[in-house]
Amino acid sequence: MENGVRINASGHKDQLKRQYGLLALCGLALNIDNAWIALGGSVTISIANGGPAGVLYELIVACAYYAVVAACIAELASAIPSSGGVYHYASITPGLKYGRVLGFFTGSINFFGWLFDFASICQICSNVAVQLYAIFHPDLVIEAWHVYVAYILILLVVTLTCVFANRIIPVLQDAGLALVVVGGLVTIIVLAAMPDRHASSDFVWNNFTENNITGWSNGVAFLTGVLNGAFTIGTVDAITHMAEEMPDPQRDLPKGVFAQIGLGFLTAFFFGIALFYSVSDLDAVVSSNGSFPLATIYAQATGTKGGTFCLLFIVLLSLLICLVGTLLTCSRIWWTLARDNATPFSPLFSAVNEDLSCPIPATLLCTVIGLGLGAIPLGSKTAFTDLAGSFIILTSTSYALAIAPNLVTGRKNVPKGPFHLGKLGYPINAAAVLLIVFFDIMYCFPFGLPVTTPLMNYNSVILVGVIALTAIWWFIHGGKKYPGPQIAHLILEGKE
Numbered sequence: 001m002e003n004g005v006r007i008n009a010s011g012h013k014d015q016l017k018r019q020y021g022l023l024a025l026c027g028l029a030l031n032i033d034n035a036w037i038a039l040g041g042s043v044t045i046s047i048a049n050g051g052p053a054g055v056l057y058e059l060i061v062a063c064a065y066y067a068v069v070a071a072c073i074a075e076l077a078s079a080i081p082s083s084g085g086v087y088h089y090a091s092i093t094p095g096l097k098y099g100r101v102l103g104f105f106t107g108s109i110n111f112f113g114w115l116f117d118f119a120s121i122c123q124i125c126s127n128v129a130v131q132l133y134a135i136f137h138p139d140l141v142i143e144a145w146h147v148y149v150a151y152i153l154i155l156l157v158v159t160l161t162c163v164f165a166n167r168i169i170p171v172l173q174d175a176g177l178a179l180v181v182v183g184g185l186v187t188i189i190v191l192a193a194m195p196d197r198h199a200s201s202d203f204v205w206n207n208f209t210e211n212n213i214t215g216w217s218n219g220v221a222f223l224t225g226v227l228n229g230a231f232t233i234g235t236v237d238a239i240t241h242m243a244e245e246m247p248d249p250q251r252d253l254p255k256g257v258f259a260q261i262g263l264g265f266l267t268a269f270f271f272g273i274a275l276f277y278s279v280s281d282l283d284a285v286v287s288s289n290g291s292f293p294l295a296t297i298y299a300q301a302t303g304t305k306g307g308t309f310c311l312l313f314i315v316l317l318s319l320l321i322c323l324v325g326t327l328l329t330c331s332r333i334w335w336t337l338a339r340d341n342a343t344p345f346s347p348l349f350s351a352v353n354e355d356l357s358c359p360i361p362a363t364l365l366c367t368v369i370g371l372g373l374g375a376i377p378l379g380s381k382t383a384f385t386d387l388a389g390s391f392i393i394l395t396s397t398s399y400a401l402a403i404a405p406n407l408v409t410g411r412k413n414v415p416k417g418p419f420h421l422g423k424l425g426y427p428i429n430a431a432a433v434l435l436i437v438f439f440d441i442m443y444c445f446p447f448g449l450p451v452t453t454p455l456m457n458y459n460s461v462i463l464v465g466v467i468a469l470t471a472i473w474w475f476i477h478g479g480k481k482y483p484g485p486q487i488a489h490l491i492l493e494g495k496e
Contacts, residue, residue, distance in 0.1 A: 017167075017357040020246045024170035025239055025256040026263075027177030032238040032325040034121075035264035036184045036271035037318050039232045041124045043275070044286055044293040045385075048448070049225025050218070051211025052204045052276035058222060059272065062229025063265040065439065069396070069432045070236040070261050071421060072403045074254035077240045078417030081249035082487050084336040085240040086110050086402040091488040094405035095413055099492070100484035101474070104342055106401040108470040109463075110237070111333045113394030115366060117235070118326045119373035120388030122158075124292075125319040126150040126374075131292035132312055135305050142291045144378050151374040158323045159367045162331070166357045169324060176321035183314040184267045190311060191274040195301045204276045215449030223442045230392045230439070233264050237399065238325070241332040245357075254419035330366040335359035340485045342478065382454050390462040393440050397463065400436040403429050413492060 020028065039046075039059065046055045076089040084091075087110055091103025129150040134140045161169070214221045239256045243249040278301035279285065288296045294315070298308040338349035349362045376384040406414060407429040421428055444460040474482075 018245055018247045019167070019170050019357070020173075020242055021170070022252045022255060023177070024173050025242070025246060025252055026259045027170075027173035027175075028242065028325050028328075029239045029256045029260035030180050030263055031173055031176040031318070031321045032329065033233065033235050033260050033264045034180065034318055034322040035232045035268035036180070036187075037315050037322075039228075039268045039272055040275060040294045040297075040315070041292070042228055042231055043297070044288070046225065046228030047211070047282070047286060048213050049221050049228065050208040051282075052199075052272075052279075053206055053208045054211065054222065054225050055228065055276075056205070056269065056272050057208075058225045059229040059232060059265070059269060062226050063233050063261065063269075065226070065435050066230070066233050066236055067261050068428060068435060069399055069403075070257050071428050072406075072432045073236050073240065073399060074257040074419055075417065075421050075425065076402060076406070076414065077243065077253040077257065078250050078419035079414050080417075080487065080491070081243040081246075081253060082336070082485075083241050083244045083332045084340075084485060084487070085237050085243075085333065086398045087333070087336065088485050088487050089402035089414075090398070090405065091485050092491055093402060093409060093413055095409060096484070096488060096492050098405070099488050100482065101478075102401060102405065103485065103488070104474060104478050104482060105467065105470050106398045107333070107337050107342060108473075109394050109401070109466055110398035111330070111337065112466045113391045113398060114326070114330045114333060115369060116373070116388055116394065117391035118323070118330050118366065119370050119384075120391065121319060121323055121326055122151055122155055122370060122374060123147070123377065123384065123388065125154050125316065125323060127291040128312055128316045128319060129154065131290050131295045132309060132316065134290060135295065135309050135312070142289070144381070147291055148374060148378060152371065154320070154323070155367060155370055155374070158320065158327055159363065161324055162327050162363055163356060163358050163360055169328070172321060172324060176318065176325075179314065179318050179321065180267065181263070183318060184271055187311055187314060188271055188274040190307065191271075191278040191298075191301050194303070194307065195278045195280065196303070197280065198277045199279050203279075204273065214447065216445070220442075220445065223439070224445050224447075226439060227389070227392060227443045230396075230443075231389070232268050233261065234392050234395065236261065237395065238329050241329050241336070251418045327363065327366060331359055331363040334365060335362035338362060340482070342482050344473070344477070386458040387462060390459045393443055393459050393463055394466060396436045396440060400433050403436075404433045407433065415491060 080088055082088045087103055087107030090106035091099040094102050126147045130142055130146050134142060209218055212218055212221045236257055240253055246252055275297060279297055280300045285293055285296045295308055295312055298311045302308055337343045338346040343349055351361055352359045411425055444457055446455050446457045448455040
């Protein structure tokens with residue numbers, strides 16, 4: 001407390017209500033991750049990397065990889081409970097000398113990663129909405145503008161919820177947790193019980209070579225395909241950005257991070273098994289001209305329009321709640337950067353409406369940029385796919401920029417929180433950095449051979465573009481006017 005004002009761990013006045021308990025936090029983590037729905041939503045893309053067996057085994061590898069990364073993020077979140085997340089961790093782990101510039105770049109990369117994730121999930125949600133209409137209107141020829149109209153309406157509803165209904169969001173996340181778990185269980189039961197005949201175990205668990213249609217060797221196809229599993233599970237820092245809206249973030253954040261990885265893997269893996277056993281015609285799924293090809297599998301499994309509609313409606317509700325959590329994450333990242341004078345117009349974007357418990361300008365900025373990103377598929381679906389998919393490389397790069405300096409400096413700059421890796425910290429940190437570097441390189445390989453424009457992978461270009469954009473802003477503003485986050489000075493000045 002300073003003069004009756006509560007100062008939080010980041011060194012700033014508490015402006016947001018601490019309304020997320022452990023259950024709501026776990027709900028938020030699982031809703032943002034939405035693992036089983038993310039797996040189903042990307043199935044027609046991921047199926048090229050080895051068929052059903054590829055999807056399932058690549059998911060296992062991705063979850064093991066992200067469990068290592070999650071342990072590092074959970075440790076840092078427990079020690080540094082700030083809404084800045086990896087931006088603040090990267091400002092502290094190298095020490096004051098290098099932390100200012102490294103944190104600046106890390107925060108920017110992390111923000112763009114989450115912004116692209118927000119746009120991609122909104123696009124998936126819009127496709128589901130259009131597909132729900134198309135189920136009972138089979139003559140509809142789905143156009144890109146149909147999806148964009150749905151995109152705009154959904155984005156406006158989500159924004160209004162985040163701005164004006166912040167008080168009910170914890171309850172909404174509890175409902176979303178039930179929907180993810182119960183809805184996933186219901187979907188698995190329906191997919192397992194309703195089909196007249198099931199696919200063979202050979203189709204589900206074997207035939208990787210026969211179903212590898214990428215043109216790459218089996219090993220390269222498998223490693224690049226881990227990106228599909230990463231898209232399913234790779235949001236380990238999501239809830240760390242809600243640290244200043246929780247009563248006990250030091251203890252609850254690590255629990256929420258591990259709950260997301262563990263439950264996300266279980267729901268996605270068992271859903272994937274049930275999904276592939278219910279497929280009767282894989283070619284029809286891959287060649288579907290609908291806006292959301294998962295509907296084709298649901299139609300094959302249930303044999304009815306009503307059954308397909310109900311299963312897709314569960315997906316739609318889950319995605320809407322997921323979007324609320326993702327917009328919260330995006331807006332909190334930008335607000336935290338603005339609060340530290342790291343963004344353009346920082347006095348505007350650092351403002352908070354304390355009655356609504358919402359950084360309204362930061363939230364609206366994310367919405368406006370999201371509306372622009374959502375218009376890209378009107379001109380090029382390939383460009384949007386690359387942009388949306390790059391969020392994995394951007395976020396994982398930001399994790400590495402926070403974890404690697406902790407290892408290089410002998411883990412001396414981070415205080416011990418309730419969750420601490422102890423002697424295991426060195427090998428786990430090293431493994432996390434090496435895995436991120438390795439898989440980020442693999443994720444930049446073209447999607448298939450021979451390389452054509454639709455199969456070209458622009459993830460590396462997008463990463464370089466974000467770094468270049470950040471570097472320009474650093475030379476214009478950051479180098480002279482950005483002081484670094486207050487939390488870095490609070491933690492480090494006594495050590496250096």
